[in-house]
Every structure is written in structure tokens, then in C-alpha cells.
Amino acid sequence: MIVCFDLEGPISPQDNAYELMKLIPNGGEIFSKISKYDDILALKKKDYEAGYTLALILPFLISHKINEDDIKRVSEKAKINEGVKELVSILKKKHKFYIISTSYEQHAYSIGKRIGVPKEDIYCTKFPINDYLHYDIDLQEAEKEILNLKDHNIEEFFNNFYEKIDKDIKKIIENTKVIGGKYKTEAIYKILERENENIKSVVAVGDSITDFKMLKAVKEKGGISIVFNGNEYAIPYAEFAFAGTNLLPLAYFIESKNKKEFIKKWNGEGYFHHVNKDIEKIILIHKKYRNIMRGKAGELG
Numbered sequence: 407m408i409v410c411f412d413l414e415g416p417i418s419p420q421d422n423a424y425e426l427m428k429l430i431p432n433g434g435e436i437f438s439k440i441s442k443y444d445d446i447l448a449l450k451k452k453d454y455e456a457g458y459t460l461a462l463i464l465p466f467l468i469s470h471k472i473n474e475d476d477i478k479r480v481s482e483k484a485k486i487n488e489g490v491k492e493l494v495s496i497l498k499k500k501h502k503f504y505i506i507s508t509s510y511e512q513h514a515y516s517i518g519k520r521i522g523v524p525k526e527d528i529y530c531t532k533f534p535i536n537d538y539l540h541y542d543i544d545l546q547e548a549e550k551e552i553l554n555l556k557d558h559n560i561e562e563f564f565n566n567f568y569e570k571i572d573k574d575i576k577k578i579i580e581n582t583k584v585i586g587g588k589y590k591t592e593a594i595y596k597i598l599e600r601e602n603e604n605i606k607s608v609v610a611v612g613d614s615i616t617d618f619k620m621l622k623a624v625k626e627k628g629g630i631s632i633v634f635n636g637n638e639y640a641i642p643y644a645e646f647a648f649a650g651t652n653l654l655p656l657a658y659f660i661e662s663k664n665k666k667e668f669i670k671k672w673n674g675e676g677y678f679h680h681v682n683k684d685i686e687k688i689i690l691i692h693k694k695y696r697n698i699m700r701g702k703a704g705e706l707g
Contacts, residue, residue: 457586489654650676
């Protein structure tokens with residue numbers, strides 16, 4: 407099998423871009439507003455890819471001279487979910503293990519190193535931010551406006567903001583390929599080509615709006631798609647779901663021959679489900695565990 411894990415959520419509870427923005431005064435609130443804008447566009451625009459928040463926050467990072475060392479320093483503080491290292495160790499004995507993440511490369515590689523996944527087995531967002539730090543832009547007034555934004559004004563404000571942004575910064579945003587949505591599915595097929603395998607051999611694990619296209623594609627083509635502490639954007643597109651505080655049971659589930667039988671007999675910590683009915687109930691259970699594991703980051707799309 408080829409096992410492909412999302413990073414933020416399943417492997418580490420930290421939303422690295424959110425934590426990075428908190429280096430900026432009121433950056434967490436600004437990030438939350440931009441994340442809502444990203445969700446709005448993902449749900450309204452057919453060709454828009456969820457997770458683009460990582461490109462949209464770029465002007466604010468440049469304005470406050472946030473650099474690659476800052477990303478690495480924030481990443482070093484990120485927790486690894488309980489059971490992850492054991493899960494990776496167990497699955498790598500028999501299977502290929504990959505990370506497919508929207509995360510900036512500096513964060514993804516840092517986490518990968520800590521759990522035994524090399525750079526070449528990680529697909530993530532390339533982000534050479536140090537190349538952009540010579541730009542001087544002042545966003546103080548825009549930041550004040552963002553903090554006072556009501557939800558119903560978010561789309562209009564940010565449409566205007568990104569339309570009027572410095573043309574060079576706008577070009578950088580447009581050229582930043584965030585690995586979310588269809589690009590995660592694209593990564594699956596690149597891995598299959600590399601391994602000379604069929605998508606039926608894939609196990610995909612995700613948790614949020616950036617993962618649903620990957621989960622959907624794997625499920626529809628006969629692979630195994632799983633959500634771990636997922637949200638309402640991801641759960642309906644997976645075949646199986648696991649809510650818990652420890653990833654280790656997921657390794658045993660992935661290794662099991664009969665997954666429906668495994669679910670019937672499971673009596674350990676956490677909840678396994680076959681996502682074919684009671685989806686609202688599953689969403690509520692996962693929301694509880696998502697809040698326990700991820701806190702504020704779990705509220706983001």
C-alpha cells in the first residue's frame with residue numbers, strides 16, 4: 407500500500423501559518439478573517455482551491471518582514487500527535503509512507519524530519535519568502551479595517567484589497583502554488599507514477615476542506631480514504647473516519663484485512679466509523695475531538 411497523510415491535523419495539531427501570523431500584532435485575528443474569505447471562495451468559485459490562505463497572508467508576512475527562520479522557529483514548537491511516530495514506524499515496515507500537505511516547505515520538512523519521513527517523500531507548498539523581503543509595503547490601515555470587519559463584509563473587503571495590492575506582490579500571490587484541493591490529488595498521481603502503482607493501493611488520510619478532493623478521488627477510484635478528527639467539509643467524502651487523541655489505532659486499522667469487521671469489534675479509545683450513514687452524528691463526535699486536539703486551529707476550514 408501507499409499511505410498518504412495530511413500533516414496539519416492528523417500528524418501535528420498546529421496550524422503553522424496561523425501560529426506564524428501570531429508573530430504579527432493581532433495576526434491571529436487577521437488570519438481567521440482571511441481563512442473565512444478563503445472558505446467563501448472555495449465554496450463559491452468552481453476553480454478555486456481551498457487552502458489558498460497560505461498565499462493570501464503573504465502581503466502581511468512581507469509587511470512585517472517575517473522570514474524563513476521565523477517559520478522554522480515556529481515549526482520547532484509544534485507538537486506531534488500522540489502515536490504518530492509509532493504509526494509511521496509500523497506502516498513504513500510494509501508500505502510506502504508520504505506526507506501531502508498545504509504547509510509551507512520549511513514547516514513540512516521540519517515535522518517530517520522529526521517523525522522519520524524524508525524530504526523526498528513530502529509534497530508541500532514551496533515558499534521562498536526570503537526572496538520577497540526587499541518589498542516595502544505598509545498595511546497598518548488595512549489591518550485596522552480587517553480587525554473591525556463583520557462576516558458579511560469579508561468577501562467584498564478582501565476582493566478589493568487583493569485587487570488593489572501592489573502588482574508585484576499580487577503576482578507573487580498568484581504564482582504561489584498552495585498544495586491543497588486538486589493539487590493534493592495531483593500529488594497522489596505523481597506518487598503513483600513514481601511507485602508504478604494503481605490508485606487502488608492508496609490509503610489517504612485527511613481532515614479538512616483542503617483534503618476533500620483527495621479523499622473523494624481515492625474513494626471513488628477504489629482506494630481507502632480516512633478522516634481523522636475531520637470537519638464537515640471532509641467527512642462526507644471519506645469512506646472511513648477515526649476520532650481520537652492517539653493515532654496508533656489508525657495504524658492497526660490501516661493494516662487490517664477487513665475494515666468493517668475491525669470497526670464492529672473496536673473497543674479501544676476513540677471512535678471508528680464507516681461513513682455511509684449518520685454523517686451528522688459523526689461530524690459532532692469529530693468536532694469534539696478536533697476541539698480537544700487543535701483548539702482554535704480546529705475552527706479553521
